[in-house]
Amino acid sequence: MRVLQLGSIDWSKKYELTKNLEWHFNDFPPIEKVDEKDPKKKKIEIKNYDVILITGPTNLTKKNWADLKGLVPPYQVLYLPKVLEIADNEESYFLKSIAAQEITEDPQYLINKLEERYFVGQTGMRVAAVNFKLNDRQVHSFEYLGHGELKLNLDTNNEWINLGVYKTGIYIDPGKRINFWLTMKNKNFQVRMRIFIQNPGSDGDVKDQVVIDLTKFQKDEYFSQLEVLEYYRNATISLEVKGSGELTIGTLHARWGRDGAGDFISGGKRIVDPATREDIAYYFNPGDLKPPLNVYFSGAREREGFEGYFLMKRLNAPMLLFTDMRLAVGGFYDDAEGYFGKKIIEVIKQTLKKLGFDPSQLVMTGISMGTYPAIKYGAKL
Structure with missing residues (x-):
């Protein structure tokens, strides 16, 4: 990941960098280099940046700011609050037109999170309700409403029961946060998701599981509680419910997350x-x-x-x-x-x-x- 920092104090000298960060401090615009094939010619090598951090005063011209805008995605320019106070018209326009985001976190914490938040790419998968295998011993009355919804009518006698398991497993990419999202129509039930984790080279361990109480989350909050690791994993998901009445289970979504920096892409x-x-x-x-x-x-x-x-x-x-x-x-x-x-x-x-x-x-x-x-x-x- 290429990071450009503009300012007066080099954070790479003050804070610890994660291993995949390529840090550039105040080296924009790039310096002309001699062309090895033709020593009489000079060339400027310009590459894109994944993140730009503006932490203090800069000496960039109007053209520099215009050139820089084409080298970084929107929402991936971050600035300290004091920058707005000293920014000239060109820098202010750059910050507004690139949808720059204010830095409110501790610098070391932010550096540790850069790769998790500002990676390249987007993806997400759906698991339809028809791929949910019901626990026949607990549920006897149900109806599929097309491909996308499963309508249940049950009474758990005020106890938690295993509703069933998804036949489709979830692949957890290395270095990625997976955001889980379940659509449902629910008024009378507590619902929780049990995620069984299988690490590479193993058949799974019953201890490797995470239980997420879906009813404790706000309406737009992801059920994301899996630790981000450097190796891949597979997950099997079951649902557990407690209550009585009517419950409709919809589609289960699993998406790459950005730790609050956006849905699918930065700023989404x-x-x-x-x-x-x-x-x-x-x-x-x-x-x-x-x-x-x-x-x-x-x-x-x-x-x-x-x-x-x-x-x-x-x-x-x-x-x-x-x-x-x-x-x-x-x-x-x-x-x-x-x-x-x-x-x-x-x-x-x-x-x-x-x-x-x-x-x-x-x-x-x-x-x-x-x-x-x-x-x-x-x-x-």
Whole structure:
């Protein structure tokens, strides 16, 4: 991971770096080097950065800031609060247009978290309700509502019971945090997830398990309690419940997490339906802060995540991406109650207001499944 620090005190001399960090201190713009093939020529080698830390005064020109913007993803420029007080107009514009984030943590803690938060790539998988194997000894009355939901009616006599286990295992990538997310309609039950961990080269140990009480989490909070390790693991997941009445289990999602730095990609956010825990993600890139705002809806995707990022980024204009992670390939950004349509329109209006644009400075696009919301919500806006 390439990290550029701009400031007066070199953090690499003051703090301990993790082993995969390539640290650059105040070496932007890069110095001209002699071309080995032709000594009479000089060349400048410019590479992208994964993270930029601005911790103090800089001497960069307007052109330097413009060049630097193309070398780092939005939301991956971090700055100390004092930087805003001393920043000139060019630096202030850079921080705003790259969606820079204020540093509020201890520097050593932040350094330790860089690789976990700002890695390249995104992914997520779904495990449908039809892949949940019910415990026949405990559940006798159930109904599948299509592919995505399992409706149960049961009474546990105020005791915890094993509801069943997912037939599909979860691969836990080395160095990655896995965020678990379960959609469900639940009013009367306590629900907990039991995760059995199998380490490489072993058949599994019953002691290697984590129990997560899903009812203790806020509506938009991930059930993520697995330690990030340098080697891969496999997980088998079962559900346990306590209560009586009706319970509907939906899709189980497993996604690469960024420890709060964003959903799927840095800066990504979610819209969560509190009634069903279904969610849709969105991402805003300020671009050049000039009209229009380009909104793009991802098409049907087997793997979860945003589509069209690089396509829209090349426009160098403000962009807003949406992706629908429900069902096998998504859910057309809509629902019977109209909850998601209302929230999507709210997000677009808030983004227009943030940029100082009006609805005429809006372009709505989508492909495949994404053409439906582009036309429907575009007409409303």
